[in-house]
Amino acid sequence: MNRFVLPVLALAATAALAGPPDKPAKVPADSIKWATSWDEAIREAKERNVPIHVAYHKDN
Amino acid sequence: MDSSVYANKDFIKASKRWVCVYGSKDSGHGTEKVNGAEMCKLHPQLTCDDHMKVNGEVSGKFFTGTIKMPATVWCDSDGKEVGKQQGALSSKQLIEKMAEVEKQLGPGLGSDEYWMAQDRLAAGEKAMGEAKLRDALASFNEVVKMEKLPGSKAVVDRAKAGLERTNEMVQALVANADEIRSAGDLDRAKEKYKEILAQFRGTEIGKKAEKALAEMEQAEKDKVKKGNPPKR
Numbered sequence: 001m002n003r004f005v006l007p008v009l010a011l012a013a014t015a016a017l018a019g020p021p022d023k024p025a026k027v028p029a030d031s032i033k034w035a036t037s038w039d040e041a042i043r044e045a046k047e048r049n050v051p052i053h054v055a056y057h058k059d060n
Numbered sequence: 061m062d063s064s065v066y067a068n069k070d071f072i073k074a075s076k077r078w079v080c081v082y083g084s085k086d087s088g089h090g091t092e093k094v095n096g097a098e099m100c101k102l103h104p105q106l107t108c109d110d111h112m113k114v115n116g117e118v119s120g121k122f123f124t125g126t127i128k129m130p131a132t133v134w135c136d137s138d139g140k141e142v143g144k145q146q147g148a149l150s151s152k153q154l155i156e157k158m159a160e161v162e163k164q165l166g167p168g169l170g171s172d173e174y175w176m177a178q179d180r181l182a183a184g185e186k187a188m189g190e191a192k193l194r195d196a197l198a199s200f201n202e203v204v205k206m207e208k209l210p211g212s213k214a215v216v217d218r219a220k221a222g223l224e225r226t227n228e229m230v231q232a233l234v235a236n237a238d239e240i241r242s243a244g245d246l247d248r249a250k251e252k253y254k255e256i257l258a259q260f261r262g263t264e265i266g267k268k269a270e271k272a273l274a275e276m277e278q279a280e281k282d283k284v285k286k287g288n289p290p291k292r
Contacts, residue, residue, distance in 0.1 A: 030069065030072060031067075031072065031104075031105060032066055032071075032072055032075045032080050032103070032105070033075075033080065033105060033171055033175075034080050034081065034082045034103055034105050034106050034110075034111075035079055035080065035081050035114075036106060036110045036113075036114070037110075037113065037114060037117065038081065038114060038117040038118055038121075038139070039117075041079045041080075041081045041139075042137075042138070042139045044079045044174070045079040045135075045136075045137040045138075045139070045168075046137050046138065046214075047169075047174070047214040047215065048079070048137075048168045048169040048170075048171070048174050048211045048214075049137055049166070049167075049168035049169065049210070049211035049213075050077055050078055050079055050137060050165075050168030050169065050211060051078055051079075051134060051135060051136055051137060051142070051158075051161050051162065051165050051168075052078065052079045052080075052081060052134070052135040052136075052137070052139060053075065053078045053079070053080045053081065053132070053133075053134060053158065054081045054083070054118055054122065054132065054133040054134070054135065055066075055080070055081065055082045055083065055130065055131075055132055056083050056084070056115070056118070056119075056123075056127060056129060056130060056131040056132070056133075057082065057083070057084040057086075057129060057130045058084060058085065058086050058129045058130075059084070059086035059088050059089050
């Protein structure tokens with residue numbers, strides 16, 4: 001095998017494994033995108049440099 | 061607030077400048093099917109398991125004792141509390157409070173732009189994995205174009221890293237073709253240059269491949285003229 005082919009394959013494999021963070025299910029544009037965990041909220045807030053809104057609720 | 065505030069279009073618009081977290085230990089409101097999955101009837105972007113789990117994660121974090129529900133907490137991007145309120149707020153009150161906090165903390169990246177960037181980064185990685193390098197470059201470049209938006213540094217840095225890795229792969233393809241050509245395997249070298257040209261026509265890399273192909277064809281013609289056909 002040519003000596004250049006291996007690095008190319010290795011890079012492709014690295015790219016495939018490096019996947020993006022979990023993406024939310026399709027959220028309609030006209031609704032709030034709620035984070036599904038506190039850790040996810042912190043990670044996203046840090047990446048975007050935005051504040052976090054925490055809502056506590058109970059059923060009536 | 062579930063129906064009066066969280067469905068309000070002005071609040072939804074304001075929420076895009078935040079990360080929003082919803083905690084509730086209740087599930088009596090029921091579920092509805094969304095794309096085949098059982099989602100919370102009040103907030104179909106979540107499952108009831110999600111908001112019950114979140115409730116467990118945040119319940120003791122910002123309040124102690126009995127809380128007057130609904131309650132709201134505003135935090136900076138590290139999760140440190142910057143304000144809180146017990147009891148219901150109107151959309152207007154909530155938006156005003158959020159604007160105050162935003163003023164203190166400065167602008168960040170909007171959620172639409174952030175998720176668009178995530179989508180393009182994922183497309184870039186996928187294209188790299190499939191060796192569709194021009195598509196990968198295009199996807200990563202779309203994110204790099206967001207560079208001037210506030211709060212875009214993290215996603216832009218990831219896109220730049222993706223571009224760097226893709227460019228290394230492109231350079232390796234050209235080096236591979238050059239080496240095959242130097243070794244005298246002209247038919248295979250031609251195939252390699254043609255593959256590069258198919259992806260990168262009109263670019264600097266494409267021009268290099270085009271030039272190499274033209275040189276090889278000219279060399280073949282010259283040899284034929286001299287009555288000395290090229291070795292295969």
